[in-house]
Amino acid sequence: MKLSCLFCFACLCMIAMAPSASPQQVAITVDDLPSHGPLPPGMTRADVAKSILGTLRQAHVPKVYGFVNANKLEQHSEEIEVLKLWRQAGFPLGNHTYAHLSLNDSSADQFDQNVADDESALKSLMGHQNWRWFRYPYLWEGDTLEKRHAVRQYLKDHKYHIAQVTLDFEDYLWNAPYARCAEKNDATSIEWLKSSYMSTAAEYMGVGQQMAKLVYGRDIRHVLLLHIGAFDAVMLPELLDLMKKQGFKFVTLEQAEKDPAYKTDPDVALKDGGTLLEQMMEAKHIKFPQNEKPYDKLNAICR
Ligand SMILES: [Zn+2]
Numbered sequence: 362m363k364l365s366c367l368f369c370f371a372c373l374c375m376i377a378m379a380p381s382a383s384p385q386q387v388a389i390t391v392d393d394l395p396s397h398g399p400l401p402p403g404m405t406r407a408d409v410a411k412s413i414l415g416t417l418r419q420a421h422v423p424k425v426y427g428f429v430n431a432n433k434l435e436q437h438s439e440e441i442e443v444l445k446l447w448r449q450a451g452f453p454l455g456n457h458t459y460a461h462l463s464l465n466d467s468s469a470d471q472f473d474q475n476v477a478d479d480e481s482a483l484k485s486l487m488g489h490q491n492w493r494w495f496r497y498p499y500l501w502e503g504d505t506l507e508k509r510h511a512v513r514q515y516l517k518d519h520k521y522h523i524a525q526v527t528l529d530f531e532d533y534l535w536n537a538p539y540a541r542c543a544e545k546n547d548a549t550s551i552e553w554l555k556s557s558y559m560s561t562a563a564e565y566m567g568v569g570q571q572m573a574k575l576v577y578g579r580d581i582r583h584v585l586l587l588h589i590g591a592f593d594a595v596m597l598p599e600l601l602d603l604m605k606k607q608g609f610k611f612v613t614l615e616q617a618e619k620d621p622a623y624k625t626d627p628d629v630a631l632k633d634g635g636t637l638l639e640q641m642m643e644a645k646h647i648k649f650p651q652n653e654k655p656y657d658k659l660n661a662i663c664r
Contacts, residue, residue, distance in 0.1 A: 384610035385570070386582040388617035389417070390524060391589050392457060392496060394427040395434070395443035398536030398590040401543030410443040412594040414450040420601040424613040426524060427589070428457035428496040431482035443589070444486055454483055455494035455524060464497065465504045465632060469511035476515070494614065495521040500529070500586075501634035509630055524614060525623055525637040527573065528585040530565035532558070534659050536590035541663035550662050557655050558596050563603060568650050572638040573622070575647050582612065582620040586636075 391413065396406050417425055427447045434441055447454060459478035462471070476495065483492040495516055503509025516523060535558050542550040573581045587593055604611075617623075627640035635643070642649055 386612045387609045388614040392428045394429045395440035397588040399540040401540045409594045410446045416597040422611040426455045430461045432460040461498045469508045473515040494524045496524040504632045506630045526586040527583045528569040533588040535592045539592035576641040581622040582617040
């Protein structure tokens with residue numbers, strides 16, 4: 362890391378750690394229900410869900426949407442338990458396509474059909490409550506404008522809200538390394554996973570807030586993306602504590618997306634997709650803040 366980057370990082374941390382006068386609002390959302398990533402020995406999908414739900418309840422996080430890929434139940438019908446636990450906790454479910462479909466690798470029609478295929482599970486679990494919130498898999502909203510427009514039109518015609526994301530530190534990257542390190546009983550490596558998860562989370566909260574100011578000239582109500590993984594379950598208490606210390610107040614997805622920022626449409630074709638803020642940065646040709654994640658070490662650890 363260059364000295365200038367170190368300086369940027371220090372500034373970001375200071376911005377991230379300073380409690381603001383008016384609480385910074387954030388909605389927590391969880392993707393890939395009922396299952397994401399490998400499990401460490403002795404842990405079940407229901408354990409992961411119970412742990413995450415317990416932490417959310419304890420921190421008084423309201424109405425957390427869990428985004429479902431119902432095709433996972435074809436192979437593992439027992440994982441319906443996760444969706445039932447989510448509902449028993451009073452939390453809603455939303456649509457993440459039936460098979461976690463990549464819009465880059467499918468046509469708009471195939472994608473729309475996959476959205477529709479997810480609905481019967483949502484209807485049976487949600488009853489009359491609103492499940493018409495949609496989260497794009499991989500945050501890929503269309504690698505051509507034609508696809509982007511066609512899918513957006515389909516979602517609009519079927520009364521979906523797009524569950525945008527503004528804070529994303531790729532929490533999922535830590536789940537497979539954790540399962541490997543737990544298998545090897547490698548406590549030193551697990552400590553590094555914990556500290557790097559937290560430092561990356563802190564850095565990217567700051568980056569998100571910084572990008573909001575660059576795009577909208579102010580900070581906005583945020584939406585954080587997490588996944589239903591084993592290491593997410595382990596780290597969630599510490600993560601929510603950090604967010605409280607940073608001055609975040611937890612609100613619902615509906616409350617967060619009342620912010621006028623969510624009415625903006627970047628209207629760009631992107632292969633790599635991204636959060637609403639990242640897409641807006643691309644659309645407005647704004648230079649991205651410097652940041653990095655420990656991809657190589659995560660990939661190599663506990664092999
Ligand atoms: Zn996903």
